[in-house]
Amino acid sequence: MPGAATVRTRLGVIALLVAGNVLGAELTDPYFGEAVYYAQQGYYFEALERLDVELAQHRGLDEPERDALYSHIGQAQFSVGDFELRYRMHHRAGRAIRAVLEGDVDEEVRNDAAFRLARIHFQKDQPEDALHALNRINGRVPENISDDVEFLRANVYMSLGRPSDAVDVLQRLQGSKSLQGFSEYNLGIALLQDGRQREALEQLDRAGQVKAEDQGTLAIRDKANLMLGALLFETADFSDSQRSLDRVRLEGPFSNKALLRAGWADVSAENYQRAIVPWTILVEREATDIAVQEAMLALPYAYSKLNIYGRAALLYGQAVEAFSEELDKVDASISSIREGRFLEALVREEIRQDKDWVIRLRSLPQTPETYYLMALMASHDFQTALQNYLDLEDLRKKLVSWQSGFDAFEDLIRLRRQYYEPLLPEIDSHFRRLDAQMRLRLEQRQNLEKRLQGMLTAPRPDFLATADERILGTRIEGLEARLQASGQAMDTGVQLRLARLRGVLVWNLETDYHARLTETFKHLGELNVVVDILQTQYDAFVRSRQAAMHSYVGYEIPIQRLRARVTEGLERLNLLMASQGHMLETVAINELKSRQQQLETYQNEARYAFADSYDRASKAQAQAKPEVQAGDGAAGEEQG
Amino acid sequence: MKGLDEQVQEIKSDVLSIATELNTLEERLLFPSNTQVAVFISVAEGEEFRLDAVQIKIDGAPVAHHIYSFKELEALQQGGVQRVYSGNIRTGEHELDVSMYGKLASGKDVSETASFRFTKNIEPKLVGVTLAHPNSSSAGIQLGEW
Numbered sequence: 001m002p003g004a005a006t007v008r009t010r011l012g013v014i015a016l017l018v019a020g021n022v023l024g025a026e027l028t029d030p031y032f033g034e035a036v037y038y039a040q041q042g043y044y045f046e047a048l049e050r051l052d053v054e055l056a057q058h059r060g061l062d063e064p065e066r067d068a069l070y071s072h073i074g075q076a077q078f079s080v081g082d083f084e085l086r087y088r089m090h091h092r093a094g095r096a097i098r099a100v101l102e103g104d105v106d107e108e109v110r111n112d113a114a115f116r117l118a119r120i121h122f123q124k125d126q127p128e129d130a131l132h133a134l135n136r137i138n139g140r141v142p143e144n145i146s147d148d149v150e151f152l153r154a155n156v157y158m159s160l161g162r163p164s165d166a167v168d169v170l171q172r173l174q175g176s177k178s179l180q181g182f183s184e185y186n187l188g189i190a191l192l193q194d195g196r197q198r199e200a201l202e203q204l205d206r207a208g209q210v211k212a213e214d215q216g217t218l219a220i221r222d223k224a225n226l227m228l229g230a231l232l233f234e235t236a237d238f239s240d241s242q243r244s245l246d247r248v249r250l251e252g253p254f255s256n257k258a259l260l261r262a263g264w265a266d267v268s269a270e271n272y273q274r275a276i277v278p279w280t281i282l283v284e285r286e287a288t289d290i291a292v293q294e295a296m297l298a299l300p301y302a303y304s305k306l307n308i309y310g311r312a313a314l315l316y317g318q319a320v321e322a323f324s325e326e327l328d329k330v331d332a333s334i335s336s337i338r339e340g341r342f343l344e345a346l347v348r349e350e351i352r353q354d355k356d357w358v359i360r361l362r363s364l365p366q367t368p369e370t371y372y373l374m375a376l377m378a379s380h381d382f383q384t385a386l387q388n389y390l391d392l393e394d395l396r397k398k399l400v401s402w403q404s405g406f407d408a409f410e411d412l413i414r415l416r417r418q419y420y421e422p423l424l425p426e427i428d429s430h431f432r433r434l435d436a437q438m439r440l441r442l443e444q445r446q447n448l449e450k451r452l453q454g455m456l457t458a459p460r461p462d463f464l465a466t467a468d469e470r471i472l473g474t475r476i477e478g479l480e481a482r483l484q485a486s487g488q489a490m491d492t493g494v495q496l497r498l499a500r501l502r503g504v505l506v507w508n509l510e511t512d513y514h515a516r517l518t519e520t521f522k523h524l525g526e527l528n529v530v531v532d533i534l535q536t537q538y539d540a541f542v543r544s545r546q547a548a549m550h551s552y553v554g555y556e557i558p559i560q561r562l563r564a565r566v567t568e569g570l571e572r573l574n575l576l577m578a579s580q581g582h583m584l585e586t587v588a589i590n591e592l593k594s595r596q597q598q599l600e601t602y603q604n605e606a607r608y609a610f611a612d613s614y615d616r617a618s619k620a621q622a623q624a625k626p627e628v629q630a631g632d633g634a635a636g637e638e639q640g
Numbered sequence: 641m642k643g644l645d646e647q648v649q650e651i652k653s654d655v656l657s658i659a660t661e662l663n664t665l666e667e668r669l670l671f672p673s674n675t676q677v678a679v680f681i682s683v684a685e686g687e688e689f690r691l692d693a694v695q696i697k698i699d700g701a702p703v704a705h706h707i708y709s710f711k712e713l714e715a716l717q718q719g720g721v722q723r724v725y726s727g728n729i730r731t732g733e734h735e736l737d738v739s740m741y742g743k744l745a746s747g748k749d750v751s752e753t754a755s756f757r758f759t760k761n762i763e764p765k766l767v768g769v770t771l772a773h774p775n776s777s778s779a780g781i782q783l784g785e786w
C-alpha cells in the first residue's frame with residue numbers, strides 16, 4: 001500500500017501572474033488587455049490568438065520601441081507561455097518560457113518562468129529536467145508562488161526517489177496557508193517512502209485533522225484519513241484504523257472507500273454488528289461505484305457472521321438482482337459506445353456549460369454510455385485524452401465556421417469591386433488634371449520662396465515691383481527705345497522727364513523695399529497655410545483612393561491560401577478526432593469489460609452465498625420451530 | 641497515447657497560426673485603418689460594483705450593447721480589457737455616448753450616461769472607456785485613448 005501511495009501535485013492553483021502585473025502597471029496596449037480578458041475567463045485559444053497577432057505585429061516593426069506593446073513585451077512573452085501551458089500546448093509553452101528565461105527580464109519574472117518550465121517537465125514525467133529548471137531559480141521569487149516552488153521541488157524529489165530530500169523541503173512548508181492539507185499529506189507520504197513508518201503515521205494523523213473549509217483541503221484531509229486507516233488496518237491496529245476512517249466525511253470523493261474499509265476494519269476486529277452500519281449506508285449509494293458493489297456482498301456477509309442467515313439471504317438475493325441490472329447497464333454502455341453515442345454525449349454543449357459536467361453526464365437520460373464514466377475519469381490518461389478530444393471539437397467548430405466565412409469575404413470583395421471599378425477611371429482622370437495643376441502651383445510657390453530667400457542676402461527691389469510699376473517701367477523703356485530708334489537728337493527735356501519718371505519708380509522701389517519684402521513674406525506665410533490644407537486634402541484623397549483599391553485588390557491569394565489551410569486543417573483534425581475518439585472508446589470499453597468481469601464474479605459469489613445463506617436460514621428456522629411450538633415466542637434470527 | 645497528444649498540440653498550433661493570419665486579413669478587409677474605430681471597456685482598479693450592462697452610441701446610433709456574465713465581470717476586475725465594438729467611421733469629429741448599468745454592494749441600482757467627443761484621424765482610433773461606480777473617488781465613466 002505505501003508503494004502505491006501517490007503525492008498530490010495540486011496543479012492549477014496558481015493565479016494568473018499576468019493579471020497582477022497588468023493591474024500593477026499602466027496598460028498601454030488594449031489588445032494585450034484583451035488577451036488577459038479572455039485568459040481570465042479560461043478562453044486560452046482566444047487569448048493566444050489575440051496575443052500572437054500583437055506579438056507578430058510588434059516583431060515586424062522597424063522601431064518596436066514606439067509600439068504600444070513595448071512596455072509590456074516581457075509580460076506578453078511570458079503570458080504567451082503561460083496561456084499555452086493552460087491550453088495544454090506544452091511544446092510551445094516550453095519554448096516560449098525558455099525564451100523568457102534567456103531574455104533580459106526582471107529576476108522575479110525569470111524565476112516565475114523557471115518554475116513554470118519545471119512544472120511542464122514534471123507534468124511530462126521528466127523529473128530530472130524539472131529539477132534542473134528549479135535549480136535555475138535564484139534571487140527574488142514572486143511571493144504568490146514561493147511556496148508552490150518548494151512544493152513542486154518536494155514532488156520532484158519524490159519522483160526522483162529522494163524522499164529524504166522531499167521530507168526536508170516539506171517540513172519547511174508545514175503551516176503554509178496556500179498549501180494547507182497538501183503539504184501535510186505529502187510529508188506523510190514522503191516519510192512513508194523514506195521508511196519512517198512511525199513518523200509517517202503521526203504525520204498522516206496530523207494531516208487528517210487539519211482545519212479546512214475549502215473543498216480541495218477537505219478532500220485531501222479525507223485522503224489522509226483514508227490512507228492512515230488503510231495503513232493501520234494493515235498493521236492490524238483496527239481500532240485506530242476505525243477512528244481514522246471515521247474522520248472521513250460522509251459526503252466526499254473518498255467517503256465510499258472509507259465506509260467500505262471501515263466495515264472491513266470492524267470485521268477484522270470481529271465486530272460484525274458495527275460493520276453493518278457503514279455498509280448499510282454504502283449499499284444505498286450509486287450502484288455503479290465499485291465500493292458500493294463490494295458492499296453489496298460485504299453487508300450480507302456480516303449478517304451471516306451474526307448468524308442472521310435470512311437477512312443475509314435476502315440481501316444476497318438483492319445483490320444478485322443489482323449485479324444483473326448493472327451488467328445490463330454495462331452491456332448497454334458497451335453497445336452505446338460502439339454506436340458512437342459516448343462521443344456524442346461528451347460534446348453536448350448544454351452539459352459543458354457546467355464545470356461539473358462530467359458528473360452531470362451520468363444523470364442525463366438515455367445515455368447509458370456515461371454511467372461508468374466516473375471511474376474512467378480517475379485515470380489521468382483518460383482525462384488528458386478526453387480534454388484533447390473536447391479541444392479538438394472546439395477547433396473543429398472554429399474551422400467549420402471559418403470555412404463558411406470565406407464565401408462572405410469573397411462576396412464582400414466582389415461587391416466592392418463592382419462598386420469601385422466603374423467609378424475609379426473617371427475619378428483618376430479628374431484627379432490627374434487636378435494633380436498637374438497642383439504640381440504647377442506648388443512649383444511656382446517653391447520658386448517664389450527661393451527667390452525671396454535669395455533676396456534676403458542679395459536685395460532685388462525690382463522683383464517686388466507692383467504690376468502698375470512694371471507697366472510703367474516697360475512704357476519708359478519703350479519710350480526710350482523709340483527715341484533712340486528715331487535717330488533724332490535727344491531732346492533734353494524729354495530725356496530729363498523720362499529720367500525723372502524712372503527715378504521716381506526706382507525711388508519708390510528702393511524706399512519701400514523692406515516693407516514690401518516683409519509684406520511678401522507675410523503673403524507667403526498665408527499661402528503656406530492654404531497649401532498645407534491643400535496638401536492634407538491631397539493626402540486624404542490619395543489614401544482614400546488607395547483604401548478603395550485595397551478594399552478589393554490583393555485578397556485572392558491570401559484567401560485561397562487560408563481556405564486551403566482551413567480545409568487541410570479540418571481534414572487532419574477529423575482524422576485526429578477519429579483516432580482520439582476511437583482511443584477514448586477503446587479505453588472506455590476496456591474499463592467496462594473489466595467491470596463486467598468483476599460484476600460477473602460478484603454475481604456468482606452472491607448466488608453461491610445466497611444459496612448457502614438460504615440453506616442455513618431454512619435450517620435455523622426448522623430448528624427454531626419446535627421452540628416456537630414450545631411457546632417461548634422467540635422470533636429467531638429473522639428479527640435481525 | 642503520447643503520440644496522439646503531440647499531434648493534438650501540433651494541430652492546435654496550426655489552427656492558432658491560421659487564426660492569427662485570418663485575424664489580420666479580417667481586420668484589413670473589414671476595418672481598414674483609415675476608418676477603423678474600436679471601443680474598449682475596462683473597470684477602474686479596485687472597483688467592486690457589479691457591472692450589469694453597457695451601451696455604446698456613436699454619433700447617436702447605438703453600436704454596441706453588452707450584458708456581463710459573472711466571468712466577464714471578474715475578468716474586467718482583474719485587469720482585462722474588453723473590446724466591445726469594432727467598426728468604421730469617417731475621419732473628423734464624432735460623438736460617443738456611454739451608458740452603464742449596475743448595482744452597488746449595498747444593492748442600490750446605478751446607471752450613468754456620459755457623452756464625449758473624439759477625433760478620428762487617418763490612423764486606427766482606439767477609444768478606452770473606464771468604468772467606476774459614480775460615488776467613488778473617480779468619475780463614473782472616463783474616456784481615454786490608446
